[in-house]
Amino acid sequence: MNSIVLIFGVFLGGAILTYLAHKLSNILSSAFFVLTIFTATVLFYLKVETGDVFSFSLNGLHLEWGITSFSWIFSLIVLGLGTMAAVYSISFMKGKERLGYYYFNFILGIFSMMGILLSRDLVSFFIFWEIMTWSSYMIVVYEGRSVQKIGIKYILFSAMGAYAMLMAIVIIYSQMQSVMIEDLIYSFSSFSISYQIWLPILLLTGFGVKAAMMPLHVWAPGAYSHAPMAYTSVFSGALSKMGVYGMVLVFSTLISQLPEHTIIREVVAWLGGITAVMGTLWAITQDDAKKLLAYSSVAQLGYIITGVAIGTELAMLSAIFLSVLHALFKGTLFMVVGAIEKQTGTTNLTEVTGLIRKMPWTFIAALMSIIALAGIPPLGGFVGKWMLYESLIGSDHYILVILIFFASTAGFLYCYKFLFGFFLGQEEKEWDHVKEAPASMVVPMLILSFFSFLLGTFPGLILKPIDQGMQSLGYVPTEGHFWGMSVLFNEWGNAVVLQPILYAIMAVFLFFLVFLTLKGLKGTRYVTTKDISSSGEVPGEFENLSYKQNFFQPFLRAVEPVMKRQIDKYYTGIGNGIEAFFNYVRRVYSGNGQTYAIYVIIFLVILLLFKNNLFG
Amino acid sequence: MDQISFDISIVEYGFFASAILVILVGLYGALVKKSLIKIVIGLSILESGVNLLLITIGYIQGGTAPVFSPQLLKDMPLTLENIKALGNEMVDPVPQALVLTAIVIGFGVTAVALSLVIRLYRHHHTLVIDEIKNLKW
Amino acid sequence: MKKILVLLLLAVFGIYLADVLFSLEFGKQFFTDGVKDFYLTKGPLDLKVSNTITAIIVNFRGFDTLGEVTVLFLATTAMGGILYKKRHKVGARSVLFPSSQIVMAGSKILFPAIILLGIYVFVHGHLTPGGGFQGGTIIATGFLLMLLAYQDYTVSHKVLTIVESLAGITFVVIGLMGLIKGSTFLENFMPVGTLNNLFSGGLIPIIYIVVGFKVGAELTGLIYTALHEKD
Amino acid sequence: METKTLYKKLTSVFLNWLFLFIVWNAFTSSFQAQEVITGLIISFLLALFTSRFFDCCSLRVLHPVSLFYSIVYVFVFLIALIRSNFDMAKRVLSPSLPINPGIVKFKSKLQSDFAKMMLANSITLTPGTLSVDLIEDTLYVHWIDVKTDDPEKVHAEIAQQFENILLKIFAE
Amino acid sequence: MKEVLEIIGALFVLLGGIFLFLGGLGIVRMPDAYNRIQAGTKATTLGGMSLILGVGLMETSWLIKAVVIIIFIAFSNPISSHALARANYKRKNFPYLKNTKGVDAYKDAYLNENKEEQS
């Protein structure tokens, strides 16, 4: 039996088994769930090699599954994050309803992502893509909150993207009577020029939706924040990377063949940049941690898209590197929020405070990830962003650099808000009962944050495979001059030049933190943020005095003009307009049988009048 | 007295025209009249027009009904030639057979339609079609 | 407004239809090798049926007739289904009061005659105009006469159903017999006799008798159902 | 009693059969053996089914006297019919429409329904009269030219000639 | 013989035609429904009968069937016109009476009947 089929079998069998086991007992189901993902992961890394190809034909199409060294990188994201999230899920989901349903869709999600990575042809790619869409949709609407709005928005955009992609695939198939990606790469140059322009655009639309690219991102915040956090970590960490994966494919193989590819590249890069800025700005305004992280995800994906779109070797490298890292830290952060939600019951930043002592491990994981997210050395984010800046400057995109730099700087604000809001600040009686999350939740977070630390320190660990993967995409082998590509790396390439300095900074920072904390522990009287006796004035009864309230008021006032024009509104407007139009159109079904009969005669008369035009 | 030749070549288009007119009148009734029964009447008139048209198509000048009655055969031997000669003077039997079927079917449909009208009246207490549109859009 | 629109539409329709149909010449045959000649020779010669229309309806295009019978059957069934009410009023009469004695006495004597006329029509379906449908209709009309004349005249629904079903079954079974005895459905497997005799035409009179019974029972049932529909 | 009903039934079946057989032969109007035999069978079967309605007359109608009077009746009737038509033609064609309509009534002596019906029909087809209703044995007649409204006189005027013959035919 | 019969038949046919016409004229000219029924029934019955008989005479082999039709007509036409007259009365269309002096003997019976129904 082919190993790929075996893995898929494990996934599918596991999914069904889990679902059925749920009927017996939740524990059994959970066990099956974790076991399935673990087994698949282990099997994948043990059994599957890049040469493995499983080919078959279906409905007259030649389809192939097999892994390339490029998709292998993404499989790391998917399986790594997936495994962790799976372990995390068990505790997180304890006590919730319809576990079987959740597990089933979770496994299907992981399965479909692996399927996407393993497909070597467009049709199975599309099939897995759609499985991914609806399985994730199922989980997005799992809790049923404002599902009619969020869920429909998500499925609507996904469908539009997917159908754009399907259209491209169909055209490709009609052009070359094959759906293999390899064939596409070889025969793309023989397509007519309009196809050469339109096909990548269609494909990019499809991928752009999943990667939450600028005008297509509106589904993302809602969907990210409405799914259970255990899944959101996968959702934002791995699932959105599928879009990136596709974009990388398109840019590196198709668009690079276009004679005038720069325009598309520029446009997409700018879209990415704008996405980053807007995502950041929106993230700052959020008071809900989930929303905040969701917008932050959008912003981060903006960087990655920019990198992919620029498409020089360094940019691509940085983009993929950022993808991996984003999976790690954003996965962790969502897990953190999940843990807090689990323990406190809310994720509102203005309500929850001072959890640092109650949930120290969670705090550590959050801290590490936030640092990585903000791009502060020595963690991975810094390396990635550095490389991105470098590549942008290298390809003369100065304004973009400014844009992205602005975004990442502004990003500090929400990073701070997040960290401060949850963990620092005054403690309140309300949260006295809060305890550290269970081990099975903490451990995955810690493992993931450890990895983001590791990659920041030794980026070579992941950069090498990425480099190999890029070679399989047709980039020149960089073995020789790879380490010279960025000024950041040392000569061995496995660490960063600025390492020692950064460590020093880090150490001082940590020291102060610990010092302050210890000092704070002694003899401080804690006043809750709602204690109105602390001041002479008499504020409103339940007004929250925490200065997390209206945290960045001045800043927000400054950026308000930009923020006001939410794309969401336009979409809603268009949607309403369309629905109103549809509502108008359906009035042709007037309910009067006679009117219908008159339609028949009108139709007949039209046919009679135009019969010579219609029928030769 | 022998055959009076029933020469109706002058009315060549009379049958066609009146069949078409009847069809149109029936259609008008079905499309414009408000009463359900009127609509059904219109439909049955329509039917009649179509049937007349079909028979008119099958008519052959000077032909007789395609029935080989003894009176017609007049003790002729039953040979292929004789039969063919007789047959050539007969109208086309096929449209007649079709119309027979069509009439019976039309009657069936009318019966069903009228029972529906009764049901509708029982339910809505009116026969005006404009008022019977609970199902729309 | 609607009227004018409809009139306009119908005018266009009529003009087009007339335009095409007027290019036909009235009373002429417009084709050279239609199926008509075949029927007109095979009917009297092979089937020994003098009424070619009957031959077409029952034999050449017998399948249509089966369908037609089914349509009537369905119309009856449909009427029953559509007009079905949960509770029939006890003692509901089809006719409110009996007609005058004159009509009653007249219908007594006309009724057997009309039924006989119906039977005559469908028994002689292959010799004279008419046949199963017409005969059946006449029979149903005879029952209608009785229903109109007498207030308390009832037709047993059960008997009607049985007659109808048996007739239908016979029709199909005769067809299937053709499949078994010959090679095709509704194929004639009986001796055809001589032209213009009562006993001629093989299966055709038999089928027409069956059709006559079936149509008679169906239409009677239909009228009966309809007459009993009263609020 | 039972034998009597059985007898009645048998007569009605027989008469019915006869009637139907005659009608059948009239319908076919060809006296081939096949037709006649089929007619016998069919009319017998049908007579069995419809005999319950066929109670118009007894076996007496087959008596020669009855048959004779039947023929007489037909002629009387035809003459009356023709007379009535000319009468009607006169009325219709004369420009002044000489009519004086009204409804009169009289009692009939006839017993059986069938006979009464025959009488009513005859009256309808005879000059200037139209039977409107028959309740028990009172016949209401629309008379286009009312001469009297006394039932006896009306009877004599309108119905006498038919009723006498019918009485003889049905022997009542 | 045949010729004579044909001529007689033809005359009957003509007579029938005339009476049919008269029937039509009658129903047009008469003042109320009863009189029209009188005119229509009588004239058309005789007209139809004589026409059909005429045809039967012209073509002697048709005679039997023609007689059957005649009998049917003669039997059914009066019944239908009677039913019609009765129905018309029951719809309260009382006969046209010249100068309101005419007799309407049926009215009492009709009213009695209605009373019974009401009670």
Next chain:
Amino acid sequence: MVGSPILFVAVPLLAAFLIPLFGFIWKELVRIVPGIVLLYLLILSVSLYIQVLQDGTIVEQIGGWAPPWGINLVFSPFTGLLTTLMLFLAFIIWLYSYRFKNVDFEPSKKYFILLLMLVTGSIGIVLTGDIFNQFVFIEIMSISGYALTAFYTGRDSAEASFKYLIMGSLSSMFLLLAIILIYSQLGTLNMADIASKAHLMKPEFRVLALVFFIVGMGIEAEIFPLNGWAPDAYSQAPGPIGAAFSGIVVKAGIYSIIRVTFTLFDVEGTMQFLVLMGMITLVVAEMAAIKQDKIKRMLAYSSIGQMGLVLVAFGIGTEEGVFAALFLMVNHALVKPLLFLSASYLVFNSTEKSIRELNGLGKYLPLTSFLFALGAIAIVGMPPLSGFWAKWSMLTAAANSNMILIIGLVLLVSVVEIVYYFRVVNRIYFFKKEEDVEPKKPTINAMVSMIVLGILIVTIGFYPDLITSYLHEASESLLDKGKYIQDVLSAGQSIIQ
């Protein structure tokens, strides 16, 4: 010789005539017999179909007269496929309605007779090779349809039925007019004969006949301006009948219009016209569907839309296009009945039958809801269910004929479809249940029938090759007009000589 195609018509008729008699013996027989008949016919159909694939088209003559003169039934790979499909669905629907609610009371006899006749009429339309015979079968189908639509006494079903009846009468008028025109020119009614002689017709006759056929059959096939009856009828009929309408009756309508345009007339421009009409139908139907608040009405509009898609696929005109159209038909025939069947249990006890009343039923009727969701996913063409492959074939066929605009439009409309289907699915699973709606558990037989459909959908989704070879055979046989004519007309020759 396994059997003869005539049995597909004769046996149900026999059964329909027998059922009233059975009613006197034992009431239960009334229900059982149709099932036995349908099962028998299904088996027969499958075996005949296999035989046909090996030995070629079976042309069954009736009355022993060769095709131009007698009526004939043509069991070709194409018609055989449709027949088998219809019979399968009919059996499923029978199984489902075996103990469905209102069928249980008195007129159940009539219900089963009418259902049987609905199926027979549809099969007759597909099998017959004679244009007038087809008309007769259309009438059989329509009359059963009218009666079944009005089967529930309580609702507005009579209104729906009456609309259907008006349209149906117009349809039959146009069909008759078309038949008149054809007969006046060719003197024949046999389809193959007409097809072989069509060039002899005067062009204006041909075009007018075609127009009448399109209007007449378009009403049955639910082309856009002619389909006003459809949503009402679908939504007011009992659940299983809605399924039968969408699964069986429409297929017959589409078949008839296809037979006319593909085989009978070879008028230029017909194909483009089909594409145009299909497109308009699709778009308008989906527009109307999105705002529906009655579940069955929504399904009905969706069904119309799907038929539009089928017409577009047929209109592409290539072998691939026809293949895709058939695939779409098969898919629709499996999925839409599933949706109707499950939906009618979901709204079983509600009075309004509105989507609002589906709220939260996923918890109470898990399997039914799941099957509904499965159907929803399949109908919008999401992989890996059967709908995707159908849509894929359609799109590739369009792409191969360079109809890029069509692809775009179809996909855009699919998005609309997704929106309204997922709205419903969302309600089923993620909303709070309405207090007053008491869900009713499906009976065992209903469950089985739905599950069978579900399994088929999934199976075809994962392994479309299961049916594609048959579909290819069928599409080839539809497109090969010459072979059809030859098959039919030569079949008679042997008997004549």
Next chain:
Amino acid sequence: MIQIIIYVTFGFMVLGIIFSAWRIMKGPTAADRILALDTLTTISVSGMVLLAYVFNRFIYLDVALIYGVLGFIGVLVIARYLEGAL
């Protein structure tokens, strides 16, 4: 001679038909219309017999016969409805 007589008869019948049609149009009561219909029926039956003679087909007489019988029942139906019995 006979031909002329038949022509003339047809002419009379046409007049009869026109009169009856006029009465149907004009009314005023339902009974008048039905009466006219009845008259029309009788005229039609006669016309059919005459046409049968013109066409010289014996079998056509059946049609006239049946028409006569059924027309009577049609009239009876409406009469009974007018009576209020239906």
Next chain:
Amino acid sequence: MIIYLIFLFVLLALMVGAAIYSIMQKDLLYAVIGTGVISLVLSILFFILQAPDVALTEAAIGVALTTIIFIITIRNTVRYEDEHDRKENK
């Protein structure tokens, strides 16, 4: 000769006229009578067109059966086309 033609034309005109009459007539009973006239005339026309079978069928179905069904429907519903007329005539 010309009389035949007049006869025919009168029949055709009567048919069309009856059709228009029964469509335009407000009283449904009269409309039904109109359909009766149509099928009567149609029957003669079929007869003239040498289709006795069809004439027979049209007579059998058109005259008695269709009438009775229409009448039954009118009995069970209303006799007049619109409510206004009904009030006036009652």
